[in-house]
Amino acid sequence: MTLALALYQPDIAPNAGTLARMSACFGLSLHIIEPAGFPVGDAGFRRAGMDYLDRAAITRHASFKAFEAWRAGERRRLVLCTTRGAVAYTAFAFAPDDVLLLGRESAGVPEEVHQAADARIVIPLVTGARSLNVALAGAMILGEALRQTGGFAAART
Numbered sequence: 001m002t003l004a005l006a007l008y009q010p011d012i013a014p015n016a017g018t019l020a021r022m023s024a025c026f027g028l029s030l031h032i033i034e035p036a037g038f039p040v041g042d043a044g045f046r047r048a049g050m051d052y053l054d055r056a057a058i059t060r061h062a063s064f065k066a067f068e069a070w071r072a073g074e075r076r077r078l079v080l081c082t083t084r085g086a087v088a089y090t091a092f093a094f095a096p097d098d099v100l101l102l103g104r105e106s107a108g109v110p111e112e113v114h115q116a117a118d119a120r121i122v123i124p125l126v127t128g129a130r131s132l133n134v135a136l137a138g139a140m141i142l143g144e145a146l147r148q149t150g151g152f153a154a155a156r157t
Helices: 013-025 043-055 064-074 111-116 134-149 151-156
Strands: 004-008 029-033 057-061 078-081 099-102 119-122
Touching (some): 004 013, 004 134, 013 057, 029 064, 057 064, 078 111, 078 134, 099 134, 134 151
Parallel strands (some): 004 099, 029 057, 078 119
16 A cells, blocks of 8 residues: 545645646555535646546545545545644654545635544744645655655655
8 A cells, every 4th residue: 555645625626636647656546535626627637637647546535424434444544734733744754555635725624624634744834824835735745755655666666
């Protein structure tokens, strides 16, 4: 089992497409928790994902409840990437089968999702800065998780 990336009700198709492309490039699965704020596969999503979308392992979950049922069956830890995180992502010990969850661009995730998370991590920012673009934040955190778990070497095989 390898790391996986999950998007909670994504709002912006190009961000989701960029994350799908990144997942494909590293051989990771991408989970989209519906409803999305756009038709998955729309022009913005496809433009950002380019021809990599054909290589992307994308699973759509009808709801957070459906996603949680999948995750329970897989026995995978849920690591929520949030501005309300308790631990800096660089100080967190990632496991090779973690699912990294990114929140909705406009609103993050609701309290029930915070409560379901096994860990909540944050990218430390300067005082007064609220957040980064979700695709950029996902890339930073996934890069650290891949580094820690040896996932970059696995992507080369």
